[in-house]
Amino acid sequence: MRVWMIEKSRCTAALWLMLLGITLGGIWGRMPESRPVMSYVTAGSVVVIDAGHGGPDAGAIGVKGTAEKDISLALSEKLARALTQQGCIVICTRSGDEDLVKEDFSGNLLERKRADLQARADIANRNRAALFISVHLNADPSPRWSGAQTFYEAGSPAAELVGKAIQQQLQATLKNTRREALAAEEYFLMSATEMPAVFVEAGFLSNPKEEALLQDEAYQQQLAAAVARGITDGLKAAAGEEKRMLQPDQTQAEDRAIVRSARGGTRQQRIRQILAAAGITAGQELRHTGGVVLKTKRVHHTVGEQ
Ligand SMILES: [Zn+2]
Numbered sequence: 001m002r003v004w005m006i007e008k009s010r011c012t013a014a015l016w017l018m019l020l021g022i023t024l025g026g027i028w029g030r031m032p033e034s035r036p037v038m039s040y041v042t043a044g045s046v047v048v049i050d051a052g053h054g055g056p057d058a059g060a061i062g063v064k065g066t067a068e069k070d071i072s073l074a075l076s077e078k079l080a081r082a083l084t085q086q087g088c089i090v091i092c093t094r095s096g097d098e099d100l101v102k103e104d105f106s107g108n109l110l111e112r113k114r115a116d117l118q119a120r121a122d123i124a125n126r127n128r129a130a131l132f133i134s135v136h137l138n139a140d141p142s143p144r145w146s147g148a149q150t151f152y153e154a155g156s157p158a159a160e161l162v163g164k165a166i167q168q169q170l171q172a173t174l175k176n177t178r179r180e181a182l183a184a185e186e187y188f189l190m191s192a193t194e195m196p197a198v199f200v201e202a203g204f205l206s207n208p209k210e211e212a213l214l215q216d217e218a219y220q221q222q223l224a225a226a227v228a229r230g231i232t233d234g235l236k237a238a239a240g241e242e243k244r245m246l247q248p249d250q251t252q253a254e255d256r257a258i259v260r261s262a263r264g265g266t267r268q269q270r271i272r273q274i275l276a277a278a279g280i281t282a283g284q285e286l287r288h289t290g291g292v293v294l295k296t297k298r299v300h301h302t303v304g305e306q
Contacts, residue, residue: 004062005141006158006210007121009011011189016179026173033246033306034093035246036139036258043086043087044087044088044089044090045087045088045089045130045235046088046089046090046091046127046128046129046130047083047088047090047094047129047130047132047133047231048091048093048123048124048127048129048131048132049076049079049080049083049090049091049092049093049130049133049135050076050092050093050094050120050124050132050133050134050135050189051069051072051073051075051076051077051092051093051094051135052068052134052135052136052301053068053069053070053072053099053136054069054072054073054094054096054097054098054099054100054116054139054256055069055097055098055099055101055112056099056109056112057069057099057116059072059136059137060137060138060139060205061139061205062137062139062205062206062207062211062214063078063143063205063206063207063211064208064211064212065213066205066214067138068136070097071137071159071202071214071215071220072135072136072137072202073097074091074094074220075093075134075135075202075220075223075227076092076143077092077095078220078221078223078224078225079133079135079224079227079228080092080127082225082227083106083225083228083231083232085228086100086228087231088184088231088232090125091123091127093119093120093124099112099116100115100116100123101115101116101119102114104147104238108180110213114231116189117189117192118192120134121192121193124193124194124195125193125194125195129193129195130195130196130235131158131162131195131196131197131198131235132161132189132193132195132196132198133198133199133200133227133230133231134189134197134198134200135198135199135200135202136199136200136202137201137202137203137204137205137214138161138202138203138205138206139204139205139206139262140204140206141204141206142206143206143207143208144178144202145204145206145207145209146176146203146207146209146210147154147176147177147178147179147203147204148167148170148174148177148179148200148201148202148203148204148223149167149177149179149180149181149182149201150164150167150170150181150182150198150199150200150201150230151163151181151182151183151187151198151200151201152164152165152167152181152183152184152196152197152198152199153184153187153196153197153198153200154183154184154185154190155183155274156196156197157238157241158165158196158238158241159196159197160183160235161234161241162196162198162230162231162235162237162238163198163234163238164180164225164228164234165231165234165237166170166181166198166226166230166231167179167181167230167235168230168236169226169230169236170200170223170226170227170230173223173225173226173229174222174223174224174226176210184199187199190222192204192224196238200227203223213240223265226244231303234292241306258274259274260278261273261274261277262274262277
């Protein structure tokens, strides 16, 4: 039985009862054929690279006046080249200093920003990308903060694998950040895209030293190569995960053994025996990946397979 435990859960009694019902329905009704699909193969994977901002939206401005939109584009182009060399099919949302809004757009700036972001998501959705990656630069009122950091879509195991792999490569390659990859829940682009999405904040333009580094061609090249390696590592890990999840015979045998082991008592007692045998304790939110996928807004962190 394959169950992912989710930390920080505070599910209500009603939700818990619903989970019990669905889980046992899955066990007793034998596993349906449908399984979570993450059809990644690194070579030939479509990756959409989104250079943050552009056109009237300059993004953050560095201490010496560097515009985020220019560095995000330079990094994205280098990343596109590196990923292509690794066999990915790369689509960039922009290739010049522009946003993705039609010339005759008449809304206000906020509406324009929303239309721009939606157009970026549409490109990824239309092309059924395996991954959406948006490249940005950070800025803070204080000049002391520095370091590249990756954010991944909360609740997407594949985005988490890719995000963490990118951050690992950034740490190992640049040797100037100990920041960890973090889950993000409130990025419009992450909810508007239908595939796993990650954001790389490639460094702080508000830090004079890092601003200078980010303008340096060789540093940009190093950074882009690290992100590319992280993406392929992460996609490979996600593909491995998919393969492991596609072992229905083994899963069904495990499930049948668990169900057989629960004997006697009331229905409720048998339910408890089965859940205990599967390593599930009441109060934990769970997703049963053996054909029953529960999507919850409250997924914070995937602990791992039991
Ligand atoms: Zn930005």
